[in-house]
Amino acid sequence: MESKNLKSACESCPQYNPNGLKKLGVDVEKYDFVVALAGNPNTGKSTVFNALTGLRQHTGNWPGKTVTRAEGGFQYNDQKYKLVDLPGTYSLLSTSEDEEVARNFILFGKPDVTVIVVDAGRLERNLNLVIQILEITNKAVVCLNLMDEAKRNHIEINTRALAKRLGVPVVAASARFNEGIPELINVVSEVANGTIVCKPHRIKNVPKHIDEAVKKLSEALKKQFPTLPNSRWIAFRLLEGDQRVLEALRTEEFNPS
Amino acid sequence: MSAADKIIEMSNELRWRLGNEFHDEITEGIYADAHEIVAETVTTDSRKGRNAADIAIDKIVTSKIWGFPIMFLILAIVLWITIIGANYPSSWLASLLLDTIHPALKDGANYLNFPWWLSGFLIDGVYLALAWVISVMLPPMAIFFPLFTLLEDFGYLPRVAFNLDYLFKKAGAHGKQALTMSMGFGCNAAGVVATRIIDSPRERLIAIITNNFSLCNGRWPTQILIATIFIGAIVPSVFSGVAAVAAVIGIAVLGMGFMFFSSWALSKTLLKGEVSTFNLELPPYRPPRFWKTLYTSLIDRTLIVLWRAIVFAAPAGAVIWLISNIDIDGYSIAYWMIHALDGFGWLLGLNGVILVAYIVAIPANEIVIPTILMLTVLVTGIHAGEGAGVMFELGSASETGELLSAGGWTLLTAINLMLFSLLHNPCSTTIYTIYKETKSFKWTTVATLMPVFMGFVVTFLVAQLWRIFFQ
Numbered sequence A: 001m002e003s004k005n006l007k008s009a010c011e012s013c014p015q016y017n018p019n020g021l022k023k024l025g026v027d028v029e030k031y032d033f034v035v036a037l038a039g040n041p042n043t044g045k046s047t048v049f050n051a052l053t054g055l056r057q058h059t060g061n062w063p064g065k066t067v068t069r070a071e072g073g074f075q076y077n078d079q080k081y082k083l084v085d086l087p088g089t090y091s092l093l094s095t096s097e098d099e100e101v102a103r104n105f106i107l108f109g110k111p112d113v114t115v116i117v118v119d120a121g122r123l124e125r126n127l128n129l130v131i132q133i134l135e136i137t138n139k140a141v142v143c144l145n146l147m148d149e150a151k152r153n154h155i156e157i158n159t160r161a162l163a164k165r166l167g168v169p170v171v172a173a174s175a176r177f178n179e180g181i182p183e184l185i186n187v188v189s190e191v192a193n194g195t196i197v198c199k200p201h202r203i204k205n206v207p208k209h210i211d212e213a214v215k216k217l218s219e220a221l222k223k224q225f226p227t228l229p230n231s232r233w234i235a236f237r238l239l240e241g242d243q244r245v246l247e248a249l250r251t252e253e254f255n256p257s
Numbered sequence B: 001m002s003a004a005d006k007i008i009e010m011s012n013e014l015r016w017r018l019g020n021e022f023h024d025e026i027t028e029g030i031y032a033d034a035h036e037i038v039a040e041t042v043t044t045d046s047r048k049g050r051n052a053a054d055i056a057i058d059k060i061v062t063s064k065i066w067g068f069p070i071m072f073l074i075l076a077i078v079l080w081i082t083i084i085g086a087n088y089p090s091s092w093l094a095s096l097l098l099d100t101i102h103p104a105l106k107d108g109a110n111y112l113n114f115p116w117w118l119s120g121f122l123i124d125g126v127y128l129a130l131a132w133v134i135s136v137m138l139p140p141m142a143i144f145f146p147l148f149t150l151l152e153d154f155g156y157l158p159r160v161a162f163n164l165d166y167l168f169k170k171a172g173a174h175g176k177q178a179l180t181m182s183m184g185f186g187c188n189a190a191g192v193v194a195t196r197i198i199d200s201p202r203e204r205l206i207a208i209i210t211n212n213f214s215l216c217n218g219r220w221p222t223q224i225l226i227a228t229i230f231i232g233a234i235v236p237s238v239f240s241g242v243a244a245v246a247a248v249i250g251i252a253v254l255g256m257g258f259m260f261f262s263s264w265a266l267s268k269t270l271l272k273g274e275v276s277t278f279n280l281e282l283p284p285y286r287p288p289r290f291w292k293t294l295y296t297s298l299i300d301r302t303l304i305v306l307w308r309a310i311v312f313a314a315p316a317g318a319v320i321w322l323i324s325n326i327d328i329d330g331y332s333i334a335y336w337m338i339h340a341l342d343g344f345g346w347l348l349g350l351n352g353v354i355l356v357a358y359i360v361a362i363p364a365n366e367i368v369i370p371t372i373l374m375l376t377v378l379v380t381g382i383h384a385g386e387g388a389g390v391m392f393e394l395g396s397a398s399e400t401g402e403l404l405s406a407g408g409w410t411l412l413t414a415i416n417l418m419l420f421s422l423l424h425n426p427c428s429t430t431i432y433t434i435y436k437e438t439k440s441f442k443w444t445t446v447a448t449l450m451p452v453f454m455g456f457v458v459t460f461l462v463a464q465l466w467r468i469f470f471q
Helices: A045-053 A097-108 A120-136 A147-152 A159-166 A181-192 A208-224 A231-240 A243-250 B003-018 B022-041 B052-061 B067-111 B116-154 B157-170 B177-186 B188-197 B201-213 B220-234 B237-268 B290-325 B333-347 B352-360 B365-380 B397-406 B411-422 B428-438 B441-470
Strands: A021-025 A033-039 A070-076 A079-085 A113-119 A140-145 A155-157 A170-172 B042-044
Touching (some): A033 A120, A033 A181, A045 A140, A045 A181, A097 A243, A113 A120, A120 A140, A140 A181, A170 A181, A243 B003, B067 B220, B067 B237, B116 B177, B116 B220, B116 B290, B116 B365, B157 B177, B201 B237, B201 B428, B237 B441, B411 B441
8 A cells, every 4th residue: 555655744844854863962072063052041951952962961940950061962964963051041241150151152162053042931031141142153043942831821922033033043942842853953953054144133222332332342353353253242241341351362362273 | 562452452441431331231232122022023912921820829839928838848748758658668678688688698708718808898898888878778869859859840949949038148148049958958969069050159158168057868867767766766656757757857957047057157257248139030830741850860860879879888888897897906996986986975965986987987978877886786795787897787777776775875865966967077079079169178178177066066065955954
């Protein structure tokens, strides 16, 4: 009979690629790409991490559970990805240890893709971090997690409009039930390989006098380091007096190596 | 002047001109952006806000009247299930590992003509220490950790933090210390690592130093056993279980009291400073995925803690066997140590045996009780269990009680042992973790010695008062 060849709608979709994914756990010796996992506390970042790597680290339901930088890996379409789970933070602007770890990894660790896990039910507060990260890196994917809870609370999000506004791909997911994870992996690989090019949102509501100062500084930075992708963020940090950024400037760390 | 220096100079000048408002203005700008984006992309049914069930539960568990009673009730239920439930697998494991495998190993060693000291060292020392730790620790952990993890996954821990926040603030500490304290009830080393969620270095140090006052998993069995034998015995047998659980909870709550007190004392003296404010998020309640939680808590917590205990117990077992079998002037090293510490032990309402046990058991709190029993046999010369230098478990709590009474134990000894088990130096893993986290010799020393010192003071005072009023 023909039944052998019958396929479900999912299986006939071009996105369907079950053999392409291999969960590597902590076996990440050689890798093609580094993916950073950022997000607010208690948004299910660790659950996404487990879903991607096949690791089963315990995920507690309380904010701030992940305090160390966990690493794992997965393989997709013959490319190996190293996944770095950053501590959950609400912002990247303060001097606390967890925020410094997250900020410096995204800025200096130069991950190939940064996945920002956000709580779909608390989008406005979560966007605070998203907007900051989009200033630092061009290659980001927003994972709109906890969609099941958002739905239960009668919150609807237009993901396409959101992706357009943020200038990066947005993937809706419920990581606890593995929903949206295959799509997320696919989008991550496309951003990593340059198939998808992001045009990330930049902070708009900046008072005029600050904007002028930032522009001035940013232009001086660009002149000195022509390849710098995030001169505006560096300018923000210099105005904030970030010691690590000042040090990087002195040691010419921003030069392409 | 290099180009980089010029940029730095320019930024310094601009920073000065922009003034203090800069940080807030950027933050406001980001919020304004976020607000605009959300307005365009998110629709909420405004009539239905946050999950009604969540709000209803929160109203009860964080209420001023019911918050604390519910907390203690939950703690009591978890402990009760652990104590009652652990009995059966514990005795089963003990009969397997101690009564069946141990003699078999001895026979095997004899058959292979092992010299007595080698089979003693390996089988009576190392193997028995391991067997004890596994049979005593594994069952309560395999029950306690999953229960704790289920509560954690459900979302109850942040509510505990919410309830305790006010007390922590009063003590000059950070409200998030409630979370690290709760982790400490499982394992102090884990609790110390968890303090990384506290931003301010001052408050983080307070949380690290005082985490030891959370009664950890290695100490629960000691508390439970001693409470069952001595506290349970002073009430009619119908109530002995309840009395034992109440005594253990009493010790745990006392530990929290000491934690608040020492946090307060530290924040007024060595670690002065302002209390920082923070937003504590009350996450939505999530029905835990039962089997998954069971699996992860077993792998992540139970087995890892058990493995650690095994790694430390093996050498400790060897040391115990050695000090009770190497003789100086006709008596074992253990004998000399016990006699040297007996006087000081008496002052504290304890005895030399207990103090030696605590010195030997620095690597792992779990082996305190077997060491005490073994050393008691050694000094009293009673023939029970396996004899000199052999760690063992007695068949029942009442047998253990008889042995300890013969060793000169009274109700005072039991109470003070429970107090001292709460108030003494952290285990070596925790000490090492504290050093790794603080990178400071000074604070590691403070965190190590402060609780022992408090233990000495408290047991001394209790012993003197006891002797005045009851003897």
